[in-house]
Amino acid sequence: MEKIVVEARGIKKTYKMSERNIVEALRGVNIKVYEGDFSAIIGPSGCGKSTLMHILGLLDRPDEGTLEIDGVDMTRLREKKAYKMRAKKIGFIFQGFNLIPTLTSLENVVLAGRYGGLRRRERFFRAKELLTTLGLKERMNHKPNELSGGQQQRVAIARALINNPAIILADEPTGELDTKTSLEIMDILKKLNEKEKKTFLIVTHNMEVANSCKKIIRLRDGKNVSR
Amino acid sequence: MEIFRNMWRRKFRTFLTIFGIVIGIFAFTVMGSMALKLNKMISGGKQYITGQISVMPKGASYGTSTGTLPIDTLNKISKIEGVDKVGALASLLVEDQNLDDASMSMGNPPTIYGADNKSDFKNRNWETMDMREGKMLNRDSKDDEIVVGINIATDKKLHVGDTYKIRGRDFKVVGVVNKTMTGPDDYVFMAITPSRELLIESNPFMKSLYESGRLKLDDVNSMAGVSWKDGYDSEKVSDEIKDKFGNDVSVMSPVKMGEMIDKASAMMNAIILGSAMLALIVGLFSIVNTMVMSISERTKEIGIKKAIGASGRSIAFEYTMEAGIIGLVGGAIGMGLGALAATIINNKMASKGAEIFLLQNNFLVGVIIFSFVVGIIAGFFPALRASKLKVVDAIREL
Numbered sequence: 001m002e003k004i005v006v007e008a009r010g011i012k013k014t015y016k017m018s019e020r021n022i023v024e025a026l027r028g029v030n031i032k033v034y035e036g037d038f039s040a041i042i043g044p045s046g047c048g049k050s051t052l053m054h055i056l057g058l059l060d061r062p063d064e065g066t067l068e069i070d071g072v073d074m075t076r077l078r079e080k081k082a083y084k085m086r087a088k089k090i091g092f093i094f095q096g097f098n099l100i101p102t103l104t105s106l107e108n109v110v111l112a113g114r115y116g117g118l119r120r121r122e123r124f125f126r127a128k129e130l131l132t133t134l135g136l137k138e139r140m141n142h143k144p145n146e147l148s149g150g151q152q153q154r155v156a157i158a159r160a161l162i163n164n165p166a167i168i169l170a171d172e173p174t175g176e177l178d179t180k181t182s183l184e185i186m187d188i189l190k191k192l193n194e195k196e197k198k199t200f201l202i203v204t205h206n207m208e209v210a211n212s213c214k215k216i217i218r219l220r221d222g223k224n225v226s227r
Numbered sequence: 228m229e230i231f232r233n234m235w236r237r238k239f240r241t242f243l244t245i246f247g248i249v250i251g252i253f254a255f256t257v258m259g260s261m262a263l264k265l266n267k268m269i270s271g272g273k274q275y276i277t278g279q280i281s282v283m284p285k286g287a288s289y290g291t292s293t294g295t296l297p298i299d300t301l302n303k304i305s306k307i308e309g310v311d312k313v314g315a316l317a318s319l320l321v322e323d324q325n326l327d328d329a330s331m332s333m334g335n336p337p338t339i340y341g342a343d344n345k346s347d348f349k350n351r352n353w354e355t356m357d358m359r360e361g362k363m364l365n366r367d368s369k370d371d372e373i374v375v376g377i378n379i380a381t382d383k384k385l386h387v388g389d390t391y392k393i394r395g396r397d398f399k400v401v402g403v404v405n406k407t408m409t410g411p412d413d414y415v416f417m418a419i420t421p422s423r424e425l426l427i428e429s430n431p432f433m434k435s436l437y438e439s440g441r442l443k444l445d446d447v448n449s450m451a452g453v454s455w456k457d458g459y460d461s462e463k464v465s466d467e468i469k470d471k472f473g474n475d476v477s478v479m480s481p482v483k484m485g486e487m488i489d490k491a492s493a494m495m496n497a498i499i500l501g502s503a504m505l506a507l508i509v510g511l512f513s514i515v516n517t518m519v520m521s522i523s524e525r526t527k528e529i530g531i532k533k534a535i536g537a538s539g540r541s542i543a544f545e546y547t548m549e550a551g552i553i554g555l556v557g558g559a560i561g562m563g564l565g566a567l568a569a570t571i572i573n574n575k576m577a578s579k580g581a582e583i584f585l586l587q588n589n590f591l592v593g594v595i596i597f598s599f600v601v602g603i604i605a606g607f608f609p610a611l612r613a614s615k616l617k618v619v620d621a622i623r624e625l
Contacts, residue, residue, distance in 0.1 A: 054619050059534055060617075060619040080538075083538045084538075086534065086535065087535065092535060098531045098534075099531075101528075102229060102236065103232075111532075112535045115535060115536030115537050115538075116536055163536075
């Protein structure tokens, strides 16, 4: 039986901009992500993709609904405990890479390892191993402004993987890359999925990226309209 | 290391912030060293004053005697209940002060301290002196023998065996007192007879009285030191002396004098250190300002760190430490410069025995620790705000 990594039921999120301007970003979303899935979330602009990603990544809390990640109920989790779950259970890849500019590639990856509770020797070892696997052996001591977009995203991938998370959430991972580099990055993610059974949930508006995924979750007007 | 790199992101701003702390700590170090020196001097004086009841001629205050105490008065004092011993003292300046000399000194002017060495009177807090050379005067000392304080020995380059001419008379140095940081550093200790004679010589009116036989040598006393018997209250004995002699003498009781000195000392410390603290507060607010701006600029970075698993506590710790290190660096530089300035000024004043500052290692180390703590305090509330930033809001920052 397939293991469920993420199960979201009836997720609702509302933003109150003003007394009259209330935005229902999510209106009861149900999602199941299984171990080894390589899924894309697609939908028109404003459909709630990023909001859903933030909630699944424990960066925000739903107003209603339940969320379980790797069998742990996260719904009522307070921030004091949420950071531990973010560190250990979830890997995040952002559209804009979001590396720490004052740290080298190696240090950026090691930092995530530190937050995940890895011992010093282990986090350095794993960080070097990941960066080497991703073709960045010669770039470990370079800062983000010394790397290309594709290299920065690879560092971000390594950072997302260092704590061996239950799921990797990627928010428009190719959004700021050219076509060739986008294909390279997607290739890396697919290989990680196929060979190492890593679970991915990718938010994208790019249909080519979506079509390269095994499953597609469609959002419209804050609801999951997938069949 | 990341903390140092973050500080270096905005070099000029960091430099200005550190400079603000440098100024504050420099002032604190200099003023604090001055306060330490003054406190040391005062505590030495307080020790002396509270170790005896001091009786002076009418209208005199401590150290300024315009009249003399007759020996008869001292004899009467010795018979008061509770009084143990009475010692005669005659003091005057080694040299008459030149009123045209506008220079100021933090130390005492060189003073002759003439005591009756044959008397059994002893100050309760001041029984022995630590000698650098030679020995202290005793019952067997001759009238032309003197012991000098370290500042006088340094200024006049005196050692045991040397001759020191005071007011036209030659005296032989038989001892040099070790540094006390208080009054005795500027004293010339001599027997009471020659000091009385010098006092008469220095005062034309007294001299004419003495030469005409209307003033006896024994009656020329600047002050009487009075010790009290064990089991007696020094304040009550002082009151007895006041009651007996009324306004004819000024009586300084140990406890009251101690309290007066403490009050004056506390006020002086408050003024000196308060002014330094003001400079430091300005530095503290400059750190607060820098940290608030820094956190505002790095809001997205804070969001990223929280997104990848940083706790609020680790964020708060990171920014608090950054502020602490700014304080520490500024403190170390400010302390170094302050200590250097104090040392240079002290070296210039050393020849006159009038050092202004007292540099103590534990104070200097304490200053650096204090500046680190000031930095921590300054950075704490901005750091706390940073730790409470909502992740999703922080990440959305452009």
